[in-house]
Amino acid sequence: MSPGEARQLLRSMFEAAIAAAQPARCLPQHLPARPRGRVIVLGAGKASAEMARVVEQHWDGELSGLVVTRYGHGARCSRIDIVEAAHPVPDQAGHDAARRMLGMVQDLGADDLVLCLVSGGASALLSLPAPGISFEDKQAVNRALLASGASISEINCVRRHLSAIKGGRLATACYPAKVVTLLISDVPGDDPVDIGSGPTVGDPTSCADALAVLKRYGITAPQSVLALLHSAEAESVKPDDARLAGVQTITVTTPQMALRASAEVARGAGIPVHILGDRIEGEARDVARVMAGIAKQVVRHAQPFSAPCILLSGGETTVTMRGNGRGGRNVEFLLSLAISLDGQPGVYALAGDTDGVDGQEEIAGAILDPSTLMRAWSMGIHPSACLEQNDGHGFFTALGDSVVTGPTLTNVNDFRAIFIAGPY
Numbered sequence: 001m002s003p004g005e006a007r008q009l010l011r012s013m014f015e016a017a018i019a020a021a022q023p024a025r026c027l028p029q030h031l032p033a034r035p036r037g038r039v040i041v042l043g044a045g046k047a048s049a050e051m052a053r054v055v056e057q058h059w060d061g062e063l064s065g066l067v068v069t070r071y072g073h074g075a076r077c078s079r080i081d082i083v084e085a086a087h088p089v090p091d092q093a094g095h096d097a098a099r100r101m102l103g104m105v106q107d108l109g110a111d112d113l114v115l116c117l118v119s120g121g122a123s124a125l126l127s128l129p130a131p132g133i134s135f136e137d138k139q140a141v142n143r144a145l146l147a148s149g150a151s152i153s154e155i156n157c158v159r160r161h162l163s164a165i166k167g168g169r170l171a172t173a174c175y176p177a178k179v180v181t182l183l184i185s186d187v188p189g190d191d192p193v194d195i196g197s198g199p200t201v202g203d204p205t206s207c208a209d210a211l212a213v214l215k216r217y218g219i220t221a222p223q224s225v226l227a228l229l230h231s232a233e234a235e236s237v238k239p240d241d242a243r244l245a246g247v248q249t250i251t252v253t254t255p256q257m258a259l260r261a262s263a264e265v266a267r268g269a270g271i272p273v274h275i276l277g278d279r280i281e282g283e284a285r286d287v288a289r290v291m292a293g294i295a296k297q298v299v300r301h302a303q304p305f306s307a308p309c310i311l312l313s314g315g316e317t318t319v320t321m322r323g324n325g326r327g328g329r330n331v332e333f334l335l336s337l338a339i340s341l342d343g344q345p346g347v348y349a350l351a352g353d354t355d356g357v358d359g360q361e362e363i364a365g366a367i368l369d370p371s372t373l374m375r376a377w378s379m380g381i382h383p384s385a386c387l388e389q390n391d392g393h394g395f396f397t398a399l400g401d402s403v404v405t406g407p408t409l410t411n412v413n414d415f416r417a418i419f420i421a422g423p424y
Contacts, residue, residue, distance in 0.1 A: 001308075001421055003348070003369055009269055010350035010367060010417050013262040013310075014403070018354050020261030021184065021410040023051045026253040028058045032180045037111030040177075041065030041080050042101050042170070044126045045119030045196055046355045047184050049075040049082045050409035052117060056080060066104060067117060068097035068125045070357070073407040088360065089143055090127030095135055098128035098165045105170075108177035116170070116179060120186025120355065120411035122196025123156055128164040130234055137222040138162055141214075148217035149320030151281055152187055156197040161210040161234045162225060163197065168237030168244060171200035175243040185254045186355075186413040188279030188315045192249050200247055202239030210234075254278070255314040258354065258412045263312055271419070272309045280315035280416075284329045285336035285387065287317050291418060292340030295347055298420050307346070311418040319359075325391025328359035330414055331366050335392040337418075338372045339383050345370050346421040352403050355411035359393070364405045365415075366396035375399055 001009070019025070041063055043052055052067045053075040065080040070087040085094030105114060129138040141162065145155045160167030171179050179200055187194040192201045207229045214221050214229075221229075228234045237244065256278040263273040276294075280287060294311065297303050305311075317329045330351040341347055352358065352365025376383055376399060386395040396402050 006348045006419055006421060007367055007369060009266065010348060010419055013265045013417055014350055014352055014415055016265045017258035017262040017412070017415050018405070018408045018410060020258045021253045021354060021412040023047060023054045023184070023410065027051055027054050027182060030182055030250050030252050031055065031058060032113065032115065034061045035111055035113040035178060037109055037113065039063040039113045039115065040104055041067070041115045041117065042104070043067035043117030044122035045184070046070045046073050046087070046121040046411045047119035047409055048117045048122070049073055051119065051182065051184070052077050052080045052082065055115065055117070066097060066101055068094055070121055070125065073409060075409065085125050087121050087124045088146055090124050090139055094125045094127040098126045101170065102165060102173050105174045105177070108174055110176045112177040114174045114177050114179045116181040116200050118181060118196040118199065119184035120195065120413065122199065123159050123166065126163070126165050126196065126199060130162055130164050130228060132228045132233065133162060133224045137224050141219070141221050141225055144219045147321040148219060149283065149318045150213060150217050151318060152316050153194050154213045156194050157205045158210045158213050159197045160203050160205070160236045161207050161229060166197035166199045167203040168198060168201055168241065171247050172237050172241065172243045179247045181247065181249045183249065183251045184411060185251050186411045188281055190251055190254050192251065201249060202241055202244050203236035204239055207234050253412060255412045258415070259312055259314050262415070262417070266310045272305070273312055274305055274309060276311055276313040278314040280313050280317070282317055284317035284319050284333040288333045288336035289340050292337050295341065295418055295420055296344060299344060299346065307420045307422045309420055311420070313416045314413055316413050319390060321390055323389030323391065325386065325389040326359065326361055326393035327390050328361055328363070328393050330358045331392025331396055332387070332390060333416065334366050334368055335383060335387050335395055338368045339387065343370050343373050348419040348421070349417065350403065351414065351416045354408060354413060354415055356405040356408040361393050363393060363402045365403045366392070366401050367403055368401065372399065372401070
């Protein structure tokens, strides 16, 4: 297989993963039956606007609602209002949309239905702070968490306890109406409490857990935040709350489903695929070093697999910001992988975020081949220096190896594929 064909195979696999997670493919079969009363659609996340569009196409009765998505990720709807807001750091648009949602469910009855559409990104987009803290204080904590290297589960634990709508609070606001939540998972393990910080799901974590996260990562939170977390007022809704008894939660697609679809593309090309996991976490650069070690073992010793083969994985790594680069956990992974492989012949890789946005860049990820380091050095670019500055995007953009998809209107987390073409 030529280098061009290897790169194209990886692109085709990434596209298949995205296609498998499209709401039009995975959502319609999970729509609930029509209720006797009203139907209100609420949602948040990078895929939520497209989810709302699919609901409108397949719903045969009256409905209304409101969905908040990331800027540029909107979809055309006629009955459901679509609001665009900032991600990953919240802005006023997300704050106002969350307040509107709570207002829309204040007078519901037992015959009414609230259909909630939640996907990755909802945590930042539903940004209504709990009483007692300011919006600016919540933004500051969010920024610090994103730069700290904390896992998404740890970040969402804090978010739930600083929110007026997450951590089950939206569901209790809807009571006694029936609540059906359709989820597109973007978190390792697919735990509903971590998808969008669980606005309709009971939260088993506590304020003490949230405080422990802040302490663990050395985050100096505003005094108002600390005071709230030390009070009973910040406690989230617990799983045994009677108001959650009638809530139905359905995960319509997951990272594992996307990885399986991607694997079928490779197998169709005659290349064996090994899915290493759909919930791999840790520092992006450290995960890359481990993956590089496995790839070298395949090349040199045909262990644990023989080449040619593809190593496929998903999950959500983290980046502890040390420099002033453009960030992005997938490009950080890929740059570290390139350095560790050191031009290993016959090894190619693609890493990208399935929502089309890696970090805060409108770039999904990047691709590398055995010539990556050599081309960088010939341009006067020092890979290790770029890694220390957390500037994976700057590195791969300069090489012309960025992967740009635009908004994909779905989100099943990170995609990583390493193609080992053969022994050398």
